[in-house]
Amino acid sequence: MLTALLAMAGLTLFLGLVLGFAAIKFKVEESPLVQKIDAILPQTQCGQCGFPGCKPYATAIAAGEADINQCPPGGEEGIQRLSELLGVEPKPLNAEHGVTKPKSVAVIDENICIGCTLCIQACPVDAILGAAKHMHTVIEAECTGCELCIPPCPVDCISMKPLQEDITTWKWKYPMYAIKHF
């Protein structure tokens, strides 16, 4: 009886040591969770999630203060990837935070713009060029389509233009089957 107990205790101790050693020796340096979450978020910085940008939202998710379904630009796919990362069940997008829209960019109607610079201040990625009393313009390549510039505009000269597919961004479609598979 005693030998059995001792043997078990010894074995436990030994295995514990092995595991402890392995944990130190083979430790994998991982980037912090916030960064991993932030890498999944679309970086539109639109604030639709209720946080002032993607990073704050990522921080809130990591801290367990926000749910994973508050990002409309990320859409279902973003939620799916977050759920995989965090090991939680995916859930549908929370409609309170808006709906997923096709990718768009802001366009300033240059005939109406009065050069008030309010949109420049609102743009989270400095994608609007212009100076006071000078017509502004959006750098299309850098616009994230966050729509934050629309409300401050006093003359409603900004509109969202959906991005058009051209031959360089065109994607091959999922093949259609004559027979249903599943």
Place this chain on the structure above:
Amino acid sequence: MAYVSNSASVSSVMLKVLFALLPATAIYQLYFGPAILVSIVLASVTAIGAEAAMLRLRKLPIKPFLLDGSALVTAWLLALSMPPLAPWWLIVIATLFAIVVAKHLYGGLGNNLFNPAMVGYAVMLISFPAHMTQWPVVDTLAHAHLSLSGTLRFIFGGELPAGMKLDALTLATPLDTLRTQLLLGRPASEITPMPVFGYVGGKGAELIALAYLAGGVYLLQQRIITWHIPVAFLATLALLAFGFHAYDAARYAAPWFHLATGGALLGAFFIATDPVTGATTPKGKLIFGAAIGALIYLIRTWGGYPDGVAFAVLILNMCVPLIDAYTQPRVFGHVKDQDKP
């Protein structure tokens, strides 16, 4: 996307497999009576019915899937593996299990993890071990002969003609005989001259095995199967048998005996080569075939069953994803496959 194709189709593949089984079936019928034909018909009808019903339940188009012939191949292979004199419900349940559970519940053609025919066979072997030994004796040794009508009456009604006993019709298979006799302590040299043994394998059965080999060569020539699995399978089986036979010929049967008896050749060319459930990479196929051959030898020699094709194939079916993942071939232009999983 190619606009042209070499016009191969799943049904042509399956038809060629059936065609390759014809000589063996003919010899089987010639030496062991018409019971095998009854089994094949029973299994085929059940398989087609079950397939159609399952396709309907799963709301899939029936015609193209029925015409692919895969259910028929399963039925034939199953019938050829089962003892033909078993009662009708045995083959029917086995086929139903193969088609409904092993095939369709796992996602249907192309998605099943386990070889349907072998699942059906193994389930029957475990559930009805006594019925699974009703192997007909080769004509030349039989004390009585059953006509087609007699066979039908026996399979469907369990009645034998007056005065005839089941013992007169069936006999333990060579593998079974060898196993029991070895357990009794008799040396192999005394066992093999017994009447149920032929030149190298079972009397009559060795001819069927030869026909399987011919069918397998046809499939190889038609590029329906590749050489990897049969060669690795048979080579491993023969090599192991040779090693032990050389070590102690009294206790271990000769390699040619192992190759020519039981399901070795049927398994090597027709069952282990089932594309859906087998390994797919060239190296993987070699491992897959070799492991089956080794397992069969282990089961035959030290296991609880006289033959082990079904269990060996099913166990290796489980390992296929792993084997495939670790045997991805080197892709053109890659120096080393260090980036493999």
Place this chain on the structure above:
Amino acid sequence: MRKLFDFHGGVHPAQHKAESATLPIATAPLPTRLIVPMHQHIGNRAKPIVSVGERVLKGQMIGQADGYISCAVHAPTSGTVSAIEMATVPHPSGLPDLCIRIEPDGEEQWVERTPLDYTTMNPSELRNRLRDLGLAGMGGAVFPSHAKLNPGRRANVPTLILNGAECEPWITCDDLLMRERADQIVAGGKIMQHMLGASEVLIGIEDNKPEAIQAMRAACAGTDFEVIVAPTKYPSGGAKQLTKILTGKEPPAGGRSTEIGVQVFNVATVYTLARAVLHGEPVISRVITVTGNVERPHNFEALIGTPVRELVALAGTPRADTQGYIMGGPMMGFNLPSDQAPLIKATNCLIATSPKLFPAPPPALPCIRCTLCAQACPVDLQPQELYWFSRAKEFGKAQEYDLFDCIECGCCDYVCPSNIPLVQYYRFAKSEIWAREREKDKADVARDRHEFRDYRIEREKKERADKLAAKTQGPKTPAPGQPAADSKQAAIQAAIDRAKLKRAGVEPKNVADLPPEKLQEIREIEARRAQLKQAMEKPSDTL
């Protein structure tokens, strides 16, 4: 006899080459109009440098190369630019792209052509000239040739391969070119040999083209070029596969063949290079096979920009059962979105399709993992696994199984007994992965810009606070009792000063020499602004 190597897999589809290979190359007449796309090559789209209404000469540059991986586009004949517009181009998407439309004047008046003295020219300048002459791979991949003729860090590329394998069924344009213009190809090969510093030049031709082999051998007499006959097997004409056949070496995956000292050019590219260097002619025409469901299958030398409809009409009146046109061969080509699309540098073949010649494939069945595709794959992939992952949209897994090594040759499609459109799945997966990569890049840029903006705001705040601190700690010490109010006031004052300064700094300087009508316009806008400002300040609930 040189030792040849074999590559894994490959297929032997029905060749259908005899149809179009019997007649000599015919020169296509001038079409009624020419539509010249600006994006005919891999890389950046060329920039139009002509304007509507302008008269252009034959061979005049109308689109300028944009960046290093790009090449110029030229007017195929003399005439008038009638439009610069988005028009249908030969692309599987069917989407329009920027084209220049030219109405020919029938005079065929050439721009001044100057042959290049390649032996004495600076190599870098020579490559730039080739880019300006619009040279791109004419085998179908249209990669800008000048970039491939740069030996890079290596001093030279020892092996130059001229690819005359032409392994796709139906296509015979390279065959005919080699038969009829072997001398020019050899001349082009010499120029390339010089540019790359190659010590050996191998010409690979499949054994189903005996006349071409003979003609090339005759033209190579007296040179150190070697014509090598390769067994007919698709896709031996793939650059990587031909390299393997002739040298036994495999170009590294994801890398360039120059890394193993080999460079491969299609014979049609070599021919156009010879025309460009020795005659100063830019790429304005090419030899193209018109075959399939037409009366007289034929090879034509046609101008780039010729509408497909006019080109196929040269091979006889279109037949009633013609469904459409495949550009390229039946293994790798695609259905043209419209017969209005023009001929481009990549168009080596047009096949008129009919239900009889190209019957629709039977409905696809599930994959049975028969591995016929893996046995046919020339790059030793496991197409059944790639299909599985692509279908399930498991793109990470697909990449792990080397999806991007797939050359989309169609061998797997060809042998699949379940008739699964495998290549379509791979193309789908590849373009999805590319799109994600683009999105990720864009997100990274957005993240950086957002972080920089936060940093900038923070910095400005700090600068302001520092300035304020400097000011408040000046000679006037705040009166005890109300320091807070004072500093606040000072801050406001500082802000006003700054704003004034700023305003002065950004006073519009661009109105100085505007015409009076523009100034009038500006005044009107200012007036509108003032009105709007008033309107905004007026409290109103009707807004």
